[in-house]
Structures are given as C-alpha cells and as structure tokens.
Amino acid sequence: MEFNGRHIVSLRDLSKEDLLKILSIAKNLEEKPQPDLLSGFLMATLFFEPSTRTRLSFEAAMSRLGGRVIGFADANSTSQKKGESLADTIRMAEQYADVIVMRHPHDGAARLATEVSGIPIINGGDGSNQHPTQTCLDLYTINKLFPNLIDDSDQLTVAFAGDLRYGRTVHSLFEALLHFNVKILTIAPKGLELPESFTQKATAKGITVTVVETLQEAAEQSDILYMTRLQEERFPDPVEFDHVKSSYRLNARMLKNAKESLRILHPLPRVNEIATDVDETEHAHYFPQAGNGIPVRQALLALVLGKIS
C-alpha cells in the first residue's frame, strides 16, 4: 500500500511488505544520510503524556533530515487543560504542520485523531495499546544484527522475558516476528505469562513457542533476548513484587554459556532487570537499539510525507 499521506497508528495496519519497505529505507538513510530531504517540512509533536525517548528521537530524526519541529511535551501546558477536545487540538495542529507525531495516555487516541486529520498521524504511543514505531525499530535492530531474518534462510530464536501479559512492546514485536522464520521462547513471572491467544496465532503459522524456566536458559538458547520491565502496579502484593524482582534480574554471570552472537535488547528504560555488569559484555545491545530509532523514524517520516516511495 502507498505510504504517502498514510497514518501509522497500529501494527495491524502494516503488512509484511510495508515492514520490509520501512526496514530497507531506514537502512538506506542510515548508510547514506539525506540532510535536506525534508527541508521545508514541519512536524508537530503533540505529547499529551511526557516521554523523553520517543519525542527526542522523532525530533532528532526530523532535524537530521532538514525538517523543522514544533510541539508541546506536556499536556498541562496546553489548551487540553482548558478543556479543548482532542479533535480540536488536532484540527488546529493540522493547520500549522505537515505531519503529526502524538503520544496520549488513552488507548485509541491516535486512531481518533486520524478521523479528523487531513495530514498523516504517527502514533508515538497510545496508553497501553500501540507503539508501532518502537516495533519497527526493534525489527530493524534484529534484522541489522541477523540479516537472515528477512530472507528466511536461517531460523532465529527470539526469547521474550518479563511482563509478557501486559507488555505492549512484546505483543507488537511478537506479532511482527510471526511474518518471519523464527522460534520463540518465553519466560515470565507467574500471572504475567504470554496470553494464550498469542501462542495460538504462532502455532497457526507453524511457529513454536516454548516456555523456559530461567533467564539463564533463555539466554543460552537464543539469538535475541528481549527483556522488558516489570511494573509494580501489576502485582497485587508488594512483597510478591519484591520477590519476583530479585529473581528476575539478568547478570553477566548468567551469560557465560550464551552463544557469542547473543544480543540483549530492551525498549528502555531499564530498572532492575538488567544488572549494569551486563552493559560491559558484547551481548548488551539496548543502547544501539535505541539509536536505531533515528533511521527508522526518518524512514517513516519520509514515507508518509511522500519524499521517498
């Protein structure tokens, strides 16, 4: 499907073909930067909920393509506080800018924005629903490390660890990976296991999902170990949370027998789940992963603004 003028709201809207296109354009832009590609274009960042990483990375992406940025980073400073509807804020921003990147605390906000916007909306996170550009950058990172991912020649083993029940980055990446030749491992605290529906979707596509018991096992059996944060509010009992938190912590010692090529990813911010001694190993890859947000978001901006097709 044509990208020019398109909204990027949910991974559901992106086909395998779309994803491959985004990856290949991101690669081109990373290898051959185009500092003037979006000169004359203006991006509005409407962040109704604070987010450092996503906003900075979009702003950097736009600036490095020669575009300009306006926006707000905190709903308290805007007319939302005066009771303006989301639809009206979007209609206003549409008059000023060529593309809108938004983050909002409520699920479905970006989709609602597309109903009134004549310019492309890129979803930078809507509540606990979707964060499609994170998934694109995760996929880009994996493909950069293991180029065989997209030509399906080798099977890649990806382990997911952490809150697999509610973690939206996990769910989106999981679904995106189902397009490719992968094997999936999961490890999660009791009560935060991957919902059965995901395992069923994988099985229907001939992809196996295996539950492992320890982080060490997950690390030893995989090519990619995708870690996520545990959120205290998911645990009814704070004592239980403390207990799980201390048992769910990856350290360098657990990586002794891992494959040399194992890479550890994390959407960040990390809290306790990765000990800092892991940072010094060749397996740590979460900071380069964050850096990949730039070419991927550049690709998306250039595509929806119709400057690359």
Added chain:
Amino acid sequence: MSAERTRQVEAIAHGTVIDHLPPEHTLKAATVLALPDDQIFIGMNFISKKGVAKGVIKIAGRELNQMSLSQLALMAPEATINIIRDYKVVSKQLISIPKSFDNIAKCSNPNCITNFQNCITKFEVIEKKPLVVRCFHCERSFQGDSLHLR
C-alpha cells in the same frame, strides 16, 4: 385461540415478537427497545421447544427500527424476530449481524479514548459465534453481550 396452543403471554393483533432471547438479557433488551408509549409483554425463563430457557418480548403495534435491530444483534444475536399481523406470524427473521456496530455501545476498556472524548464508538465483528467484537479505537476485543449500550 381455539386451534392454537395457549400462549403464556398475551396475544397481540399487530406487532413484533422477539423470541429465543437469552433469559439473562431479556429485561435489559426490553428496557433498551421500549419507547415511552409502547405496550410491551415480557416473558422470562419460558422453556423452548428444544427444552432451553428463553425470554420473549412482545411489542404491540409496531416493528423495530434499524437502531433497535443492531442493539439486539449485539445483545442477543441468536434471537428471532417475528412480525405479527392479524394475530399471525407473517415473517420470521434471524438477526443479521452487521460488519460493525456503530455508535450503539460503550467501550468496556476504562482507558479507551471513547470514554473521555465526545466521539462515536465503533466495534468491528471479529467472530460471529459466539459474537466477539473489537473496539476500532483501543483495539481491545470483547464478547458482544458484555458491552453496555450507549
């Protein structure tokens, strides 16, 4: 009513009989469908010919509008709609399930944007039996009959 079997609920000359409703949704359905001046008869926990408990709603004098039909499709997709003229059933329809339910239900996800902004809701049908729908905005899936009507 000589040749007919006796009715547990009053016969109507003209109107609509909604039959085979799930008993637990019958009262709710009656409340939702009723217009202020309607003459309505409600039967609950009747036993159908197949031996299962059902509810029946009879509305005298009128047929259902499109809005009511969609509301019923969401609450009770297995119900039948009988049109009565001169005391006789002149047509019997199964409820047809639309591709999407537009602006008739409220999203059960408390964090869904549709519960904060003045906007329409839309639920896409992802499975018909049992009826499962997905909120177009927050993308969560729900059993059709678990949703509250707007």
